Amino acid sequence: MYARSTARVKVNGMLSETFDLKRGTKQGDPLSAQIFAICIEPLAEKIRNNLKIKGVSVQEDEHKLALYADDIIVYITDIKQTLPALLEEINKYGEISGYKLNHNKTEAMEIGENLENDFKKQFKLKWTRDKVRYLGIKIPNNLENLYQYNYGELLNTIRQDLTRWKIVPLTLFEKVRIIKMNILPRYIFLFQNLPIHIKEKSFKLWESQLRNFLWDGNKPRVKMKVLQDNKEKGGLSLPNLKNYFFATHVRTMLVWFNEQKNPKWKQIELKLWHCRHL
Known part of the structure; x- marks a missing residue:
């Protein structure tokens, strides 16, 4: 399964001689x-x-x-x-x-x-x-609190982060990069692993939070829809959270309708809804 594995150590830009790995696997090895x-x-x-x-x-x-x-x-x-x-x-x-x-x-x-x-x-x-945490998702005793314990707490965390970043002199382009690299992945994680209904007012609240960060609380000089356009159309490819939300849900639906994929969560849902096919 795993034979003749070798490695080299890099110290101050210099590589050591190759040596055999007698036990364990390399860091990040899928095996x-x-x-x-x-x-x-x-x-x-x-x-x-x-x-x-x-x-x-x-x-x-x-x-x-x-x-x-x-x-x-x-x-x-x-x-x-x-x-x-x-x-x-x-x-x-x-x-x-x-x-x-x-x-x-x-x-x-x-x-x-x-x-x-x-x-x-x-x-x-x-x-x-009250709740337990599993794989980054907070699972409450009362499912009515599912949104608040996850999206509500994420909103507060992001608000604190954006407040700290306001102190740093950033250009509009740099702020968009921060949203893409730091804010967006956190929302996508919940979109993918917690496919629950989200009200329209939540999307408006999140967009308002990002708009406030982009323009330092001042009146926007460019509409969000323009910023969300591709660069070829004059935009900055600013993430549209609602579009990402729907895209991740479509991904989940593909698993639902693919009869060749039958994960445990899908089996449970089918049993609960007393149906054999979707």
Whole structure:
């Protein structure tokens, strides 16, 4: 799978002699994630097959966990029986692999069930009834707060960043680059991973925030639509957030209608809506 791998070290612009890599992989090597996925799968299988660990049932299917590299989210019911069994499986796996829970980052959220404090104290977890964070997305106990915890907090963070950048003397071109390289990726991340309905007033608020940054709070000298045009048309290719929002949703719809792709989230949605095809 991985043989005769070599590397060189660059120090002060000088490259060392080539040497063999006896263990591990190079930084950024795609094989690294694949190897980790293979190594973590035995733990996932143990959790799936353990009858004491009760997951969430959607019709006849039971769902217990989702994995992304070393980030694992587990959704369980019958907590008093399930949680001890779950942690036992993780500890057994850790004794062999060295993989252990990071208790400073491991969060547990109660949904509907009120657990006694004495029960919670048995486990070194960060208990919350409000929200948990997984892969950069804040998942609230109440789904009505999904927008506020993600887009609302992002809006506040960007507002603080733009306020700091106002101190720096920047040209209009430089401000557009900042929006493209720093602001836009943060919105796209949420557009792609949190495909929820966004009201028109939110887009207007975001655009107003960017307009204020571009013109230092003064009256705009060029309309946003002109700035959003291609450079060939006299614009600066300023990102149109609404267009990016719709584009990412179309991408999600392509997965919905592609019967050859069947990720777990799609299976769950189809079950919940009692349909076989879209």
